[in-house]
Amino acid sequence: MSDEDHGFGGHRGMRDASIVNTAGRGTIDGTRRSGAVRPGVAAAPFLAARDMRGGYGKADILNGCTITVDRGQIAVIVGPNGAGKSTAMKAIFGMLDLREGSVQLDGTDISALNPQDRVRAGMGFVPQTANVFPSMTVEENLQMGAYIREDDFRHTMDQVYTLFPAVAAKRRQAAGELSGGQRQQVAVGRALMTQPKLLMLDEPTAGVSPIVMDELFDRIIEIARTGISILMVEQNARQALEIADLGYVLVQGTNRYTDTGAALLANPEVRRTFLGG
Amino acid sequence: MDIANALVAILNFVVIPAAAYGSQLALGALGVTLIYGILRFSNFAHGDTMAIGTAIVILLTWGLQSMGVNLGPLPTALLALPIGIAITSGLVLLTDRLVYRHYRRVRADPIVLVMASTGVMFVMNGLTRLLIGVDEIRFDDGARFLISVQQFKAWTGLTEGLALRLSQFITLAVAAVSCWALFRFLNRTRSGKAMRAYSDNEDLALLSGIDPERVVRLTWIIATALAVMAGTLYGLDKSFKAFNYFQILLPIFAAAIVGGLGSPTGAVAGGFVIAFSEVAVTYPWKKIAGYLVPGWQPDGLLQLLSTEYKFAVSFVILIVVLLFRPTGLFRGKSF
Amino acid sequence: MSTNRQSDAASPWRAPALLAVLVILFLLEGGVSNAMFSGSWNSALGILNMGLLSAIMALGVNITWGYGGLFNAGVVGFLALGGLAPVLISTRTIPGAWAAGGPGVLLALLVGLVTLGLAAVVARRLSGAWRFWAALAVVAIGFVIYRELFDPAVVAIEANNPAQAGNIGGLGLPVLLSWPVGGLLAAAAAWGVGKVALGLRSDYLAIATLGIGEIIVAVMRNEGWLARGVLNMTGIPRPVPYELNLQADPGFQARAAGWGMDVATASGIWVKLCYAGLFVAVLLALVLLSELALRSPWGRMMRAIRDNETAAEAMGKHVTRRHLQVFIIGAAVIGLAGAMMVTLDGLLNPGGYAPLRYTFLVWVMVIVGGSGNNWGAVLGAILIWCLWIKAEVWGPAFMKLVTTAMEPGPLKAQLLESAPHMRFVAMGLVLLLVLRFAPRGLVPER
Ligand SMILES: Nc1ncnc2c1ncn2[C@@H]1O[C@H](COP(=O)(O)OP(=O)(O)OP(=O)(O)O)[C@@H](O)[C@H]1O
């Protein structure tokens, strides 16, 4: 839905900072109320997003894409730029109107839930961009992650700080003033604060140095060991597939290859086309 | 040189009036800045929200007075204020439900909200006129002075007098308490932090489970409470006239921008900067110059600008700040 | 969904239909006498004339907003400034006024301008913390000199025949000449504002124009030497005949008899028709020019900038300069309307320039008519003006109907008394409804 439809003839490049504030503006309709949760298909994986079709406007970006993750598994989505990986993640999180398809979590069909309620249902999401609250301190970012929790979350916060010691040292600093890699760690930490059962990460290692990247992957494995399912989009496909239980190669909004991480790495065709040799 | 009398004169004619006026502007600017930060547009209806809220408080005050209820030395309006805030908040929430929410739902460009707010401004302006008319109304009752000129002169033996009107004192006290409460709320409480988070990054706030509609409702209620307080205090301090509340929109916007739009601290600072400059520039300094430089009799009043041009002061300060520090005194969200 | 609404909104019948509605309203007002319409052609033409002027104002706003995407919140100021032109250009010269303080005022204004220019240069050349204080020092020194020159000159002018004049007086030139001058005055002010408020890190035009609008009106209210301030300036010459002269003219008396009207009514109608003719001519010329400009390479560039500012900037277009241009042109059109309005009234009343009426109501006109579309703005302006005027009559009528069942008492009295204020509510509702259900206006941009 474009602005033009509602902007009495378009926004006309309006950049008058004295009357409009475009910083931090959202893209999701926050007024949407959730529909009912229905029982899902029995014996399905923990997360099962099936046959998703939809996009941002008229053209579909997702053309029947299916993603599943089982409990404690690490699933990785790889694919060329613009393949629709981020779009698939948003669709799973209810940030996109799907024309077709369903999302099932832990045995229930949550297709009708809005993003806020999916958080309550046990999902956590770290978007690709704008994934921290820049003017708030690191500590406040983590507290916001725990917004839905009514219990004492200090223990979880300590866990996050042990997981990411570099961030712990900066807890009183505004997140917007951190380096790119530190910001990614805050972003992951924020999502962990809800104690999700499923953690979705969109390119968590973007702009991160190789050492920190290895570190981050180690952390992600640690998180998965605690029983949290992980769904991750990655550009560093090789390293990601190495730690993946399940790998998806997405091209133009459809599943091109689906297999275990190791099998995909061994597949010569996948290596040639998507892993650069 | 007569420093004591000069200081008293400055205090009496510049500092006290400017502090009271600054508090009123700060309360108004806080509302503007909160709405700008969270709903992401400048609310042209804010002045008229102040007006209609004050009108409601006045009607309630009259009602209480006719029932024989009063607060002794304090103005009865203070008793009516909380009820007035509640009623006005209800009204504002109704406009959100009927007008603004639709545009949030379709994710319309913020400029559409600005335009919608001018529509709301017209409606509220008309309702205020229907409710209470356009005439000047004084509604302060109770004691007039906390310190009167005679008392002060008797105490100190100075030739220059100093008066602190009760309305000025109440203004300062109410503004101080509400600013303190607001900052505590924004920085310490879960809901306050959720508001800041929403202002920082709307989508991520959603992904943290924050209910955006709750944040928006809270913002409207807080901004309205501040506006009604500002309007009532302004009316107690000066008088109520519907048109003045439209005019005060300019200094309020100026205060919010000078401080840095979206920054609550900035709004308070901006309010005082604007108020002090306005009063200092339009005050005739002749008398004080006479105390400080004995024997000097300047032929002018030593008044930089006549009071009719007080709005020019907010404007000039605004322009100067924007030229030299485009994000405002405290870095706001506009860059 | 609204996309469908858009496509049928683009129907070519919209503009003619709206025009037909306006014609019917006009005929009703002129020909039918009841609780809702006055049945007086004089009144109908009076509304039409102000409607035409509103259309020119709306055109000015439409140029800045529709073509440039700039929000001018100070329409009232540019309008008032334009209204100064007929006073300065076409009222009679006042003996002794110029000699008393004319050169002094001019010199003072010159000093003021030089000071500002110098301060700008200083601020631009220097850097660091010095920048601000040096510029402030320049302004402070300049201000003192300015006041030393200005104050005595103003006192002298205002002391000159204070009962009837007390102002600088005009040049005694034809009033039609003052119309373009009004445009130029507004354009000059717009240049100053735009230079400062456009193209900082982002624009701050809305708040800057809101401020300058208030300041211009304050200046006109308080500077008695200029146009007598709140004392009002009457007797501004007309470009059309006077009713009294017509009534005394035997030829006109005969013609009035031929129309079957009494002379007084006929003269009023004739004068208003003359004005209407002039206004329509100016309006059509402006629409034509604006449409031509929009189809020229300049207009294509404007639209390119508007539709994608970033791309245009990347292609090396000076976005800020174009924005400044379009803002100045829009303000000039508003200034022109201001001069025409004062000419129509024969009176400059600075106390009457209220922002709600002259800034925000003009915005309602543009939004309701259809921003970006000249015909939309014009028709919307006339429609809204009609509603604004008639709502003052319809409001009490409506209120009387509503309160018939009520007991007489203070509430009923208050409601009946303040019923004319209902028009503010009505305008707000019209704006909100159009914004919601026909966001691109009644006659949308093609
Ligand atoms: N907010 C949006 N509105 C409209 N189209 C979008 C939006 N976001 C993405 N697209 C389009 O959807 C397609 C898929 O984008 P997506 O972000 O899902 O790709 P991706 O696979 O995540 O790519 P990358 O590896 O670069 O992150 C692209 O063609 C893009 O242009």
Ligand SMILES: [Mg+2]
């Ligand atoms: Mg992506």
